[in-house]
Amino acid sequence: MSDATILLGAVAHDPKVLPYWEAMREYLKANGVGIDFALYSSYERQVEALLGGHIDLAWNGPLAHVRVKRRAEGRLVLIAQRDVDREFTTKVLVRRNAGIGALSDLHGKTLAIGSKDSAQARILPLFFLKRAGVDAAKITLLPFDLDAGKHGDPPQSELDVLAAVQDGRAHAGVIGGLVFATELAAGRVDPHRVETLWTTPSYDHHVLEALPSFPEAKALALQRVLLDLRWNNPKHRRLLEMEGARQWIAAREDGHMHLEAALEDQRGW
Numbered sequence: 001m002s003d004a005t006i007l008l009g010a011v012a013h014d015p016k017v018l019p020y021w022e023a024m025r026e027y028l029k030a031n032g033v034g035i036d037f038a039l040y041s042s043y044e045r046q047v048e049a050l051l052g053g054h055i056d057l058a059w060n061g062p063l064a065h066v067r068v069k070r071r072a073e074g075r076l077v078l079i080a081q082r083d084v085d086r087e088f089t090t091k092v093l094v095r096r097n098a099g100i101g102a103l104s105d106l107h108g109k110t111l112a113i114g115s116k117d118s119a120q121a122r123i124l125p126l127f128f129l130k131r132a133g134v135d136a137a138k139i140t141l142l143p144f145d146l147d148a149g150k151h152g153d154p155p156q157s158e159l160d161v162l163a164a165v166q167d168g169r170a171h172a173g174v175i176g177g178l179v180f181a182t183e184l185a186a187g188r189v190d191p192h193r194v195e196t197l198w199t200t201p202s203y204d205h206h207v208l209e210a211l212p213s214f215p216e217a218k219a220l221a222l223q224r225v226l227l228d229l230r231w232n233n234p235k236h237r238r239l240l241e242m243e244g245a246r247q248w249i250a251a252r253e254d255g256h257m258h259l260e261a262a263l264e265d266q267r268g269w
Helices: 017-030 043-051 062-071 119-131 156-167 177-185 216-227 234-242 254-265
Strands: 006-011 035-040 057-060 077-082 090-095 110-113 140-143 172-176 194-199 207-210 248-250
Touching: 006 017, 006 043, 017 035, 017 216, 017 234, 035 043, 043 057, 043 062, 057 062, 062 119, 062 207, 062 254, 077 216, 090 119, 090 156, 090 177, 110 119, 110 156, 119 156, 119 172, 119 254, 156 172, 156 177, 156 194, 172 177, 207 216, 216 248
Parallel strands: 006 035, 006 057, 110 140, 110 172
Antiparallel strands: 057 207, 077 207, 077 248, 090 172, 090 194
16 A cells, blocks of 8 residues: 555444445546545554554544544544535434433433433433433433444434334334434334424444545545535545445534533443
């Protein structure tokens, strides 16, 4: 591999990750950006690889991003993210027969939650519920801890939350809005049993980022090629559909402010 080739890190949370980055590598190469990738078993490994200079870029989820930012003292180069990584939300679902009409009615009930390192299925919803006046000490939590280190990227813990609400093991549950929309569209949410009680404030999800030592010219070239992906181009659409997106956009920092506050509040650094 030549010095001009960019090395990107991604977490292998799903079998589709390998073919996706292989396809992206070919697209980027065809547009003048030489790139290769390394797959990691966890975000913890990927964070250390980025901070240690073993990779140039990291495709980081929100928790990994905030942790890298903290250890890099805020000095990061944010390159791009997908449109679906903006305005992410979490749904608080309740059983229709549970007698829950307001957030305060969660007191005394069982709330199903996702993996402990999932921003969308545990960290943020518990933070937002606390800010909305819900006392966690008055709720029985039913946790589903799966795929430690992958930060909730595989949706299985959220699917388990949904199942627990639908079959009556929990009165309520929290799952990411994207997973909920997918399951609803597929007909796997029973509207006679489950309804949405509340939607959290929005936050951002994945981001492609580097340390300040990453050359600016490379960052701008990579960003330009990613932002040039067009939905109405059949070749581009295939790449976008593989990630459930319609376009790549410039990354931003303020979309992770809620998560930073949640980790401070929950001592999650």
